[in-house]
Amino acid sequence: MGSVFGSKLKISIFGESHGAAIGVVIDGLPAGETIDLDEVNRQMQRRAPGGDKTATPRKEADAPEILSGMLGDKTTGAPLCAVIRNTNTRSADYGNIMSAPRPAHSDYAAHVRYGGANDVRGGGHFSGRLTANIVFAGAVCRQILKRKGVDIAAHIYSIGNVLDTPFDPTFIPTELIERLNGEKFALVDPSIEEKMREAVGEAHAKGDSIGGVVECAVAGLPAGIGEPMFGGVENVIAAAVFGVPAVKGVEFGSGFAGSALLGSQNNDEFYFDENGAVRTRTNNHGGALGGITSGMPIVFRAAVKPTPSISIEQKTVDLQNGCDTTLSIKGRHDPCIVPRAVPVIESAAAVAVMNLIL
Secondary structure (H helix, E strand, O other): OOOEEOOOOEEEEEEOOOOOEEEEEEEOOOOOOEOOHHHHHHHHHHHOOOOOOOOOOOOOOOOOEEEEOEEOOEEOOOOEEEEEEOOOOOHHHHHHHOOOOOOOOOHHHHHHHOOOOOOOHHHHHHOHHHHHHHHHHHHHHHHHHHHOOOEEEEEEEEEOOEEOOOOOOOOOOHHHHHHHHOOOOOOOOHHHHHHHHHHHHHHHHOOOOOOEEEEEEEEOOOOOOOOOHHHOHHHHHHHHHOOOOOEEEEEEOOHHHHOOOOHHHHOOOEEEOOOOOEEEOOOOOOOEEOOEEOOOOEEEEEEEOOOOOOOOOEEEEEOOOOEEEEEOOOOOOOOOOHHHHHHHHHHHHHHHHHHHHO
């Protein structure tokens, strides 16, 4: 399976949603880096299930157990391995999908790819549960990056048609970054939260789900990082972000909207700031030009699809009997995974940026 990401810093993710545990091995971390495990756990809890009405009621402690790679509070330079125990599984809920794949889920594609040997309980290795591993790896990387002057923050850009205020792409205030980094329902404009919750509640009441967009910013990266063509900043970050199971699109800067603009509208004019640094007056390029950082914040958005597991009856196929059938999904599922995706997107970006700067 392609569950390894990175070149200079590699993460390898293992486990299944209803197995004994999930986990991650991080190879390539610098030795002697102090890691605050309380801060790691704080980031883990932002993603953890069972803590919000928009999330699955499945409760898991999501407490990482470090098996190697740290001595006291410092990295040793050896691979850092952490496991997260699964303690609250209800595999019986998935009995009706063993031969009836869920529409929009990996069930059918994985069945074909692995000859029916894949574990479908809770989504198995394809489950969003495994994003806890990404958050752990990202929480470690973010502490190292912060000491290098690099900060990462994300927010719920939208749920359905309800929009938050976007980042100012030319300047991300430190106080905003710190606030968002500590929130489970992260919004630039907190007053929009009620409308977003109403949209989730309406979908959930119908047995349905709803998607949205997460906007993420990386501030503090100097100009000149990255490579042209296939080793660009966008390439590396997008590859990591697409490792999040529900992500179906990634755009940087003005993104797809920029394609409708004239060059005179989309181009970002350069100037020298008061410290003599080259900046741009706007940031439609999203912080990267030719795959290389410009010194402006990296700003991108990730589209998160609605949760495939819904209780509304849907048409599917019976793989065992070779006929069409219908499926109503049981179990505990998120009516909207966007709030929990925020720390995951931040963490994926952190792992990607570590690969770029090491």
